[in-house]
Amino acid sequence: MNGYSSRKLHSLLGVIPLGLFFIEHALTNFGAFEGGPERFNAGVKLLNDLPLIYVLEWVLIYLPLLYHGIFGLYIAYQAKPNNGRFQYSRNWRYLFQRITGVITFVYIVWHLYETRIQVMLGNVTHEELGGVMHNIMTQPGLFVLYLIGVVSASFHFANGLWSFLVSWGITVGPRAQRVSSYVCMTLFVVVALLFVLSMVAFRRAEFQEATVLLDTVKSVFS
Amino acid sequence: MAEQTASTKTVKFIITRQDSPDAAAYVEEFELPYRPGMNVISALMEIQRNPKNAKGEKVAPVCWESNCLEEVCGACSMVINGKPRQACAALIDKLEQPIRVQPMRTFPVVRDLIIDRSRMFNALKRVKAWIPIDGTYDLGPGPRMPEKKRQWAYELSKCMTCGVCLEACPNVNDKTDFIGPAAISQVRLFNAHPTGEMNADERLDALMDDGGIEGCGNSQNCVRSCPKGIPLTTSIAEINKQTTKHLFKKWLSV
The missing domain is CATH 3.10.20.30 (Beta-grasp domain)
Structure with missing residues (x-):
């Protein structure tokens, strides 16, 4: 695979499936804000009840994530930012796209370790994830780290969508690119808000359950 | 005084x-x-x-x-x-x-x-930024270019290979082999020409090789820096469109 195809694949995977899954994740989480633990758990159950869930997880999430993440690190390494000389908003977004990409990758690995991998290891069940999140969100330090993680991920997703539209030749002229900038930056704010509101929701007492298992998780991190 | x-x-x-x-x-x-x-x-x-x-x-x-x-x-x-x-x-x-x-x-x-701006002239050679008109006999006049198209194509023809867009680009550096915005815009110019269009695929193939158009990171410093006011980012997006179409055409026809 030459440079063109590999970069094109990187761009595609960022939107399909990763971008779509990201939106789905934001909505499932927002269920916690809208309807508390029942609504959140219903969302988690809905996903986990999909047929071929392990295949779907690997094909639609893990493999694209690994490719997009590792190739993305290489793209970030290749950049030679010149924002001191060229302080244009597009150039800042070029730089932030790379910085938030690296932050997002590290954050996702950490987040997966705390949630999905703990489920895989048998330390928690899917139904107890709300409690796991409650435990994380009530610790101010971890809350701030999560905040940085979700805001970075939301920016990377929304700005990446803007670049995707340019890289595939969908938004060609300056007006089209300007309008898609407004749309994508609005999307950034909306998605970031969905995640932050759900993070706030997880702090509610109603998510404090299965304390025994939470202690197990705590012991993992301490 | x-x-x-x-x-x-x-x-x-x-x-x-x-x-x-x-x-x-x-x-x-x-x-x-x-x-x-x-x-x-x-x-x-x-x-x-x-x-x-x-x-x-x-x-x-x-x-x-x-x-x-x-x-x-x-x-x-x-x-x-x-x-x-x-x-x-x-x-x-x-x-x-x-x-x-x-x-x-x-x-x-x-x-x-x-x-030494040699890399820019080599890039023009690589993407075949010219219109082949030579034959063993007089090929006669080529197809006419519509006036409306000529007007925007003329803007692209103002490129003087000065290298300012490459200097402004954060993705043209010693860690990449990105060809730079200028040559990509020239592909758009020559692919727009009614006679140049006959070799459009060769130019697109050149940009779909390593170090081609995929090196663009959308910082868009080039269009802000170009002394001739060439719409470089429009050219890049247009060539993105042409290469995408070319890619699918190639995949689906074999």
């Missing part, structure tokens, strides 16, 4: 110099008498006439490249007060002092402000 008041005024330059391609760069200051309407090239000519640095020491005159002196040849590109641009069009009256002049380091420096 104006000349008398101007005679006491001076212009201060801080120039990044380099004696040979492998030598280390160093900075030298110059102070020149101000003359109305002077630009960076006329200042460099003044240094050439009287090669003395700000300390009054006699030094080798600063080397630079220039031809047309009206911003159409692309030879006198250099970094002036942090921005890559044509020195002939950089009026002293509009520059903040001291004026810092550096070579465009994205390219190999030959000496002082002279750089």
Whole structure:
């Protein structure tokens, strides 16, 4: 695979499936804000009840994530930012796209370790994830780290969508690119808000359950 | 009169110099008498006439490249007060002092402000930025170009291969082999031409090879820096569209 195809694949995977899954994740989480633990758990159950869930997880999430993440690190390494000389908003977004990409990758690995991998290891069940999140969100330090993680991920997703539209030749002229900038930056704010509101929701007492298992998780991190 | 008041005024330059391609760069200051309407090239000519640095020491005159002196040849590109641009069009009256002049380091420096832009001409060869019209017999006139298309294509034809867009691009550096915005825009120009269009696929194939159009990171500094106001990012997006179509056409036809 030459440079063109590999970069094109990187761009595609960022939107399909990763971008779509990201939106789905934001909505499932927002269920916690809208309807508390029942609504959140219903969302988690809905996903986990999909047929071929392990295949779907690997094909639609893990493999694209690994490719997009590792190739993305290489793209970030290749950049030679010149924002001191060229302080244009597009150039800042070029730089932030790379910085938030690296932050997002590290954050996702950490987040997966705390949630999905703990489920895989048998330390928690899917139904107890709300409690796991409650435990994380009530610790101010971890809350701030999560905040940085979700805001970075939301920016990377929304700005990446803007670049995707340019890289595939969908938004060609300056007006089209300007309008898609407004749309994508609005999307950034909306998605970031969905995640932050759900993070706030997880702090509610109603998510404090299965304390025994939470202690197990705590012991993992301490 | 104006000349008398101007005679006491001076212009201060801080120039990044380099004696040979492998030598280390160093900075030298110059102070020149101000003359109305002077630009960076006329200042460099003044240094050439009287090669003395700000300390009054006699030094080798600063080397630079220039031809047309009206911003159409692309030879006198250099970094002036942090921005890559044509020195002939950089009026002293509009520059903040001291004026810092550096070579465009994205390219190999030959000496002082002279750089080697060979990579740009090689890029034009690579993407076949020309229209083949030669035959063993007279091929006759080609198809006509619609006037509306000619008007925007003319804007693209203003490219003078000056290298400013490559200097402004954060993705043109020693860690990548990105061809740069200029050659991509030329592919759009020649693919728009009714006769040039007959070889459109060859040019797209060249840009879909390593170091081709995929190197663009959408910082869009190029379009903000181009001295000719060429819509480079529109060209890049348009070629993104053409290469995407070409990609699917290739996949689905074999």
